[in-house]
Amino acid sequence: MGELDLRALVLLLGAIGVLTSVVLQHVWRQNRALLGAAQWWSVGPLAIFVGTVLLALRGIIGAPVSIVLGNVLVIGGMTAMYLGTCRYWGEPLPRWPWALLAACALVLLLFSAVWPHYAVRLTVVPGLMALVQWAHLRVVWRHDRSTFASQFLSFWIAFSIVALVVRSATAPMEAADSDLLIPSPLQNVYLISYAFALLGEGIGFVLLSQQRLQQHIRELASHDSLTGAMTRAAWWNAALHEVLRQRRQGGPLTLLMLDLDHFKRINDTHGHPMGDRVLRDFAQRVRQSLRATDRFGRYGGEEFVVLLPDTGTEAACALAERIRAQALGAGLPAYTVSIGVAQMNGHDPHADPGGALEATIARADAALYDAKTHGRDRVVCAPADAPAPPAVAPTSGTAATA
Numbered sequence: 297m298g299e300l301d302l303r304a305l306v307l308l309l310g311a312i313g314v315l316t317s318v319v320l321q322h323v324w325r326q327n328r329a330l331l332g333a334a335q336w337w338s339v340g341p342l343a344i345f346v347g348t349v350l351l352a353l354r355g356i357i358g359a360p361v362s363i364v365l366g367n368v369l370v371i372g373g374m375t376a377m378y379l380g381t382c383r384y385w386g387e388p389l390p391r392w393p394w395a396l397l398a399a400c401a402l403v404l405l406l407f408s409a410v411w412p413h414y415a416v417r418l419t420v421v422p423g424l425m426a427l428v429q430w431a432h433l434r435v436v437w438r439h440d441r442s443t444f445a446s447q448f449l450s451f452w453i454a455f456s457i458v459a460l461v462v463r464s465a466t467a468p469m470e471a472a473d474s475d476l477l478i479p480s481p482l483q484n485v486y487l488i489s490y491a492f493a494l495l496g497e498g499i500g501f502v503l504l505s506q507q508r509l510q511q512h513i514r515e516l517a518s519h520d521s522l523t524g525a526m527t528r529a530a531w532w533n534a535a536l537h538e539v540l541r542q543r544r545q546g547g548p549l550t551l552l553m554l555d556l557d558h559f560k561r562i563n564d565t566h567g568h569p570m571g572d573r574v575l576r577d578f579a580q581r582v583r584q585s586l587r588a589t590d591r592f593g594r595y596g597g598e599e600f601v602v603l604l605p606d607t608g609t610e611a612a613c614a615l616a617e618r619i620r621a622q623a624l625g626a627g628l629p630a631y632t633v634s635i636g637v638a639q640m641n642g643h644d645p646h647a648d649p650g651g652a653l654e655a656t657i658a659r660a661d662a663a664l665y666d667a668k669t670h671g672r673d674r675v676v677c678a679p680a681d682a683p684a685p686p687a688v689a690p691t692s693g694t695a696a697t698a
């Protein structure tokens with residue numbers, strides 16, 4: 297180990313940084329809107345590369361550039377990776393690391409140009425790097441401890457923290473006139489560990505990027521791009537899941553069918569793009585009224601469906617009435633909605649869940665048909681345990697029971 301060329305090792309570390317940076321730059325360029333974090337992640341290893349080149353050139357170039365700028369770039373690169381992870385999870389970017397970098401530059405200048413002392417620098421630099429890495433690890437843990445990508449990244453950040461703390465704590469054992477490039481077993485282990493940690497973190501960032509892309513693709517496949525509601529197929533699967541859950545845990549399950557009134561007229565009068573805006577506005581209105589556990593889907597065209605777990609007919613009709621009566625979005629043509637409500641009948645645990653769901657949709661659809669045929673802009677609620685709602689003439693603008 298003592299025979300290793302440390303200059304080559306430092307440069308190898310930098311080369312790993314540059315490769316990681318190129319890959320992350322590519323990831324960012326492919327998905328700028330979705331993966332802004334990858335830009336920070338790619339700048340980090342690049343700064344580490346430039347920093348390590350400067351560090352490896354000590355003795356060839358002046359100490360302030362090699363030692364001060366080299367170390368500041370390495371810590372700055374690490375900070376950029378930490379900020380990238382903050383950005384990945386939408387956290388505000390902290391400012392304290394920049395103050396830390398400025399303080400670090402001052403300390404390094406002092407202990408390289410005024411009182412040259414390697415051991416002090418060796419205590420300070422890995423110590424500060426460990427601090428940034430600790431903050432980085434905390435961000436990852438705050439947001440996700442369960443996925444492979446997060447666990448992989450956490451492992452390598454934690455690994456680097458151990459290497460940095462050991463290096464910082466053992467710095468006083470170094471001779472005062474020692475140097476970064478003078479081989480010692482500790483220095484070899486430290487630099488090799490750090491190269492591995494950098495590579496590991498880079499792979500972790502790529503895994504996180506891939507995870508975000510997968511989530512996005514799943515989202516695209518299961519949600520309608522215009523309104524953000526679930527697609528019909530995705531809604532059906534989610535609703536079946538809910539029926540099975542309700543059978544295990546009990547509680548009422550109620551369904552709303554919502555259909556915009558005379559929507560064709562809106563398209564014909566104001567144009568298709570305005571029709572799209574109305575659909576988006578309506579979906580937003582509905583979403584604002586729902587709980588996180590409610591399932592909102594686009595059933596087709598201007599027809600939507602909502603499944604309300606743990607909600608009986610009365611509460612569902614009140615909710616439907618609130619949705620119907622909500623204010624319209626500014627700058628949109630006036631539009632109204634008709635809503636049919638039906639609670640799922642029976643609790644036969646052996647009945648086909650798909651069949652039970654279909655029957656409830658049919659009853660809600662029949663209630664919706666009633667709302668349409670009796671003047672629109674109204675809510676009609678099918679009574680529980682009725683095969684289909686008989687026609688009634690409900691009052692416009694109020695919830696009625698068919």
Ligand SMILES: Nc1nc2c(ncn2[C@@H]2O[C@H](COP(=O)(O)OP(=O)(O)OP(=O)(O)O)[C@@H](O)[C@H]2O)c(=O)[nH]1
Binds near residue numbers: 559570597668
């Ligand atoms: N702008 C826009 N229009 C859509 C979209 N999907 C379906 N439509 C239109 O929605 C209209 C539905 O018309 P109809 O089924 O006759 O229903 P309606 O005019 O709302 O009448 P009622 O439902 O009886 O009140 C058609 O003109 C479709 O072209 C969409 O994504 N965007």
